Amino acid sequence: xxxxxxxxxxxxxxxxxxxxxxxxxxxxxxxxxxxxxxxxxxxxxxxxxxxxxxxxxxxxxxxxxxxxxxxxxxxxxxxxxxxxxxxxxxxxxxxxxxxxxxxxxxxxxxxxxxxxxxxxxxxxxxxxxxxxxxxxxxxxxxxxxxxxxxxxxxxxxxxxxxxxxxxxxxxxxxxxxxxxxxxxxxxxxxxxxxxxxxxxxxxxxxxxxxxxxxxxxxxxxxxxxxxxxxxxxxxxxxxxxxxxxxxxxxxxxxxxxxxxxxxxxxxxxxxxxxxxxxxxxxxxxxxxxxxxxxxxxxxxxxxxxxxxxxxxxxxxxxxxxxxxxxxxxxxxxxxxxxxxxxxxxxxxxxxxxxxxxxxxxxxxxxxxxxxxxxxxxxxxxxxxxxxxxxxxxxxxxxxxxxxxxxxxxxxxxxxxxxxxxxxxxxxxxxxxxxxxxxxxxxxxxxxxxxxxxxxxxxxxxx
Numbered sequence: 481x482x483x484x485x486x487x488x489x490x491x492x493x494x495x496x497x498x499x500x501x502x503x504x505x506x507x508x509x510x511x512x513x514x515x516x517x518x519x520x521x522x523x524x525x526x527x528x529x530x531x532x533x534x535x536x537x538x539x540x541x542x543x544x545x546x547x548x549x550x551x552x553x554x555x556x557x558x559x560x561x562x563x564x565x566x567x568x569x570x571x572x573x574x575x576x577x578x579x580x581x582x583x584x585x586x587x588x589x590x591x592x593x594x595x596x597x598x599x600x601x602x603x604x605x606x607x608x609x610x611x612x613x614x615x616x617x618x619x620x621x622x623x624x625x626x627x628x629x630x631x632x633x634x635x636x637x638x639x640x641x642x643x644x645x646x647x648x649x650x651x652x653x654x655x656x657x658x659x660x661x662x663x664x665x666x667x668x669x670x671x672x673x674x675x676x677x678x679x680x681x682x683x684x685x686x687x688x689x690x691x692x693x694x695x696x697x698x699x700x701x702x703x704x705x706x707x708x709x710x711x712x713x714x715x716x717x718x719x720x721x722x723x724x725x726x727x728x729x730x731x732x733x734x735x736x737x738x739x740x741x742x743x744x745x746x747x748x749x750x751x752x753x754x755x756x757x758x759x760x761x762x763x764x765x766x767x768x769x770x771x772x773x774x775x776x777x778x779x780x781x782x783x784x785x786x787x788x789x790x791x792x793x794x795x796x797x798x799x800x801x802x803x804x805x806x807x808x809x810x811x812x813x814x815x816x817x818x819x820x821x822x823x824x825x826x827x828x829x830x831x832x833x834x835x836x837x838x839x840x841x842x843x844x845x846x847x848x849x850x851x852x853x854x855x856x857x858x859x860x861x862x863x864x865x866x867x868x869x870x871x872x873x874x875x876x877x878x879x880x881x882x883x884x885x886x887x888x889x890x891x892x893x894x895x896x897x898x899x900x901x902x903x904x905x906x907x908x909x910x911x912x913x914x915x916x917x918x919x920x921x922x923x924x925x926x927x928x929x930x931x932x933x934x935x936x937x938x939x940x941x942x
Contacts, residue, residue, distance in 0.1 A: 494701045495614065499622045501679045502609045503629035504672040505565060505602030508572050510633025512595050512665050513541065513754075514782075518641025522658040527585045531891045535884040540589040542880035544596020545603065549876050552601035553869025557862075561609045561682045564601060569673035571598030573666055580663030595665075604872035608864060611856035612682040613702060616932045620796040620853050624789070627849035631789045633668070635782035640664050642779050684861050684933075687715050711932075715861065718934040724862035729870075733941040737858040740925055741871035744851040747917040749878030751812060752910030753843050755886045756781065756836060784837050788844035800929040801850050802921065808846020809918045815839030816911040823904035847917075851875070857928050860937050 516538050524534055548568070556564045575595025582588050607626045614622040644660050645653055683702070686695035692712060699708035722728065729738045795804055818835035821827065859867035889895050889906040896902035928936050 495618075495622065498613050498679050499610050499625050501672075501675045502565070502606045503626045504668070504675065505568060505606035506626040506629035507633040508569075508665070508668055508672060509599050509603050509606075510630035510635075511637045511668055512572060512575070512599055512633075514634040515637045515641065515661055515665065516541070518638070518645065518661050519658045522654045523585075523588065525654045526658070527588075529585070531887045533585070534887045537585060537589060537592075538887075539880050539884040541592040541596035541599065542876055542883055544593035544598075545600035545876040546596075546873055546880065547593075548597035548600025548602075549604050549872040550600070550869055552605055553865035553867070553872075555865075556605055556608075556685075557865035560685055561605055561612070561865075562676065562679065565605050565609070566673065566676050568598040568602040568605070569669055569676060571595060571601075572669035573673070576663055576665035576669060580659045600872070600876055603875070604865075604868040607852040607856040608868050609682055611853075611933065612684040612864075613698070615703060616935075617930055618797060619857070620801065620929055621793050623853040623856055624793045624796050624849040626852055628786070628789045628793060631782070631785045631844065631848070635779075635786050637661075637664070638779040638782040683712075684715055684864075687712060688719060688861055692716075714932065714934050718937060719861055722860045722862045722937075724860075726863060726866055728860065729863060729867050734860065734937075736924070737940045738867065738870070741855045741858060741867065742874045743917075743920055744854060744925070745871045745875035746878045747913060747920070748847050748851045749875055749882055750910070751809075751843075751847065751914045751917060752816065752839070752882070752907065753847070754879050754882045755906070755910070756840065780833075781837060781840050784840045785844045785848075788841040789848055791845045792849045795845070796849065796853065797929055800927045801854055802925050802927045805846050805850050805921050805925070806918065808842045808850075809914055809921065811842030812839055812847065813911060813914045813918065815842060816907050816914055820904045820907040820911060823900045823902075823907065826900055854925070854928060857931075857933060857936050858940070861933070 520534060520538065523529065523537060527533075527537075529537060548571075552564050552568075571594055575591050575598065578591030578594065579588055582591065607623050610623050610626055611619060641661050644657050644664075648657055680698045681694070683695035683698045686692070686698075696708060696712060699711055702708070703711055728734060792804065815835050815838040819832065819839065822832040822835055855868055855871045856864075886906065889909075890899065890902050892899045892902055894902060895905045926939070931939070
């Protein structure tokens with residue numbers, strides 16, 4: 481293939497190839513986390529689960545995600561981004577096989593935790609790797625492809641779940657069907673593992689570890705020969721003024737970067753997205769939809785998520801991170817208000833679907849990709865892995881809380897006397913969190929579009 485060249489001199493074909501391979505970690509992230517939405521109704525019957533046990537089964541993978549995200553950064557700073565990504569692919573495969581064949585809730589949870597470790601590690605390493613190989617002018621677009629891969633993974637597994645559910649009777653789904661849903665993750669895991677062997681190590685990691693010659697091979701293919709020298713010199717110059725300690729992240733200047741990363745990571749989850757991704761069939765059943773209609777409507781949500789993530793990819797390097805986030809979160813606030821009203825006023829059917837779909841569209845065009853982009857941009861090279869681990873761990877803590885407590889909040893008698901009241905109050909909580917996020921974005925989040933990673937780092941210190 482004759483690889484094209486960007487205006488900045490980078491070889492676009494090579495950049496895109498590295499991005500697509502790394503983004504497969506996001507595909508597996510979406511695929512493996514969203515598969516549970518189709519599995520929950522059947523394992524609930526299979527293992528006779530209460531609402532609390534459902535939350536435990538769903539959130540078990542998130543426990544692994546917290547472990548994976550917290551450990552992958554320091555390990556990748558030590559041994560490299562590529563080696564740890566390879567290990568994540570192996571964990572995905574083990575989890576897919578193991579969780580599909582077990583006959584107890586305990587066994588299911590153990591293998592979901594193993595898969596979660598892979599998800600957590602990939603969730604910080606894939607965007608980190610993409611960010612470190614991307615030219616500044618298109619970095620937002622390329623890192624957003626990671627979010628697109630998550631969305632595609634979610635969309636495909638929604639479709640897979642839906643088709644598998646069509647293969648047999650309700651009893652077959654309880655006994656066997658859910659196993660095929662979980663086990664299908666082996667295929668993308670194997671593809672990811674094979675493709676990782678054709679990509680190079682991150683050039684910024686190589687330079688940090690005094691391997692400039694190897695880094696230059698990659699930088700020249702990414703930026704062109706003359707630009708590669710300038711990029712390498714800028715990286716080395718910035719590294720010379722970095723302390724390379726975790727404590728540096730909490731000193732004046734970079735401390736604000738850490739606060740922005742942590743806040744964005746947490747609020748990207750506790751504004752309700754995973755309540756919908758994980759429990760969409762249950763939410764629609766609460767509103768009166770049948771099981772089959774709920775699965776089909778969930779697939780529709782996946783399609784909208786995909787389309788509007790493409791919108792984000794087109795706009796993020798033009799509008800900028802901050803402007804796009806403000807518009808998107810404002811739309812989410814309106815959608816959450818509408819969803820809460822549908823539950824509380826007993827307005828079911830099409831209007832609930834419209835509100836949820838509008839929420840998904842606004843999220844996908846803004847809060848879906850932007851936190852991954854900003855978190856991968858704002859930290860120093862020497863401690864980028866550790867810093868992203870801390871921020872991504874906060875993201876998974878938020879996801880854990882949502883996945884654990886959503887089924888409890890949606891159940892009648894907890895935060896509402898009826899299921900409809902419970903649904904309404906649940907979405908009002910998400911609405912309050914979205915308002916806080918909009919205010920924080922307006923006041924504290926800076927614009928980082930078209931700046932090099934080194935320029936962003938120095939701007940915090942100034």
